Amino acid sequence: MKIALLGLGSVGRGVAEMVDKKDLGITITAVADSKSGYMDPAGVDIPSLLARKKKTGHCGDTGITVADIIKKATYDALVEVSPTNALTGEPSTEYIRAALGRKKHVVTSNKGPVSLAGKDLRALARKKGVAFRYEATVAGAIPVMHLLEHGLSGNEILSISGVLNGTCNYILTRMADEGLTYDQALLEAREMGYAEADPTYDVQGIDAAIKLVILTNAIWDTGKKLADVERTGIDLLTADALRLAEEDGCTIRLIAESCPKTHVLRVSPRILSKNHPLVVEGTLNALTLTTDMAKEITLIGRGAGSVETASAIIGDLLYIRDQYARRA
C-alpha cells in the first residue's frame, strides 16, 4: 500500500518510523510539511527523510507544495496529520476533499475536518468508493471506532462516557494526589510537555467536546456540533473541591458523555468513586460504551503520543488495505 503523508511532526514522524521499522507492507511515496514536499513513486528512503527533516527543518523541496502532492503523487491513501484548526477545519478539509475526489483513501488524526465536515467527507468517500477513517482523532491509541464498527456490530450503542483529554486528567490527578492548586498542576503539566502554552482548548473542555462530537456523530449520525455540547472545564476547580471529594473516598474527573435517548451531550467535572472504571491516572484516556447486548465495556489507554497515535493511523491503513483487497 502506497501512502502520501501530509505532516511530518510528532504523529507523521511516528508513522514514518513505524513503517520503516516494521514489515507492514506500507510504502511512503510522498511527504509534505508546512514549507516543502518530496515525492518518490518507488518509495521514500525513510531514514534519509527523517535525518533531512531533523537537520534542515524541511522534508524536501520548497518548490513542491501540498497541492502538488495531493494531485500528482502516486499513492493509495492520504495520511493527513497536519495541525488541527478547530474553528474552520482548513486547510485540511480541502486537502481531504481533493484526495477523496481523486478516489484516494484518507486516514487522518486531525479533529478539525472530522468534527466540522465529517458527514460531507464520509458521503464524498462513499460516492467515490473509497474509505475515510479517523480512529486517531479520538482517544489516541484506543481502537474505539474499530470496536464500535466490528467487535460490537449488532449491538445498539446506548451511551458513551469517558475521559478524553489527557492534559485535564493529568492536572486533576496531580491536584488529588499532591494537594496541588490548579495553577501549580497546570504549570507542572506544561513543564512535562502535556499542556500547551495556551491551555484553553484543553482546560475549558473544548478538546474533549470536539472528540465527543466526533464519536457521537460517528455512532448515531446526529450531525451534532461543538456548540451543541453543554460544557464546563476544570479551570475553576479548587484544591478544596478535590480535597472534599477525597474525604468521601471519591475524586474528580472531566467526563465527556453522550446519550441520545436522554438528550445528554456534555463535558463537565464529575465526582466519581475512586474505584469507578473511568478514574484513570495521569495522561491516560478511558471510555465506557454501554450497549444493549454487551452492556458496559470500558477501554483504557494512551490518548496521545507519536507512536501511540501512529498505532491508530496504521490500524486504519491496514484495515483499508484488507477490506479493499477482499473487494477486488
Ligand SMILES: NC(=O)c1ccc[n+]([C@@H]2O[C@H](COP(=O)([O-])OP(=O)(O)OC[C@H]3O[C@@H](n4cnc5c(N)ncnc54)[C@H](OP(=O)(O)O)[C@@H]3O)[C@@H](O)[C@H]2O)c1
Ligand atoms: N500529537 C499527538 O499525540 C496527537 C494525538 C492525536 C491527534 N493528533 C492530531 O494529529 C495532527 C498532527 O499532530 P502533531 O502532534 O503531529 O502536530 P505537529 O507536531 O505540530 O506537526 C504538524 C505537521 O504538519 C505540518 N504542517 C503544518 N501546516 C501544514 C500544511 N498546511 N500542510 C501540510 N503540512 C502542514 C507541520 O510542518 P512543519 O514541520 O514544517 O512545521 C508538521 O510537520 C494534529 O491535527 C493533532 O491535533 C495529535
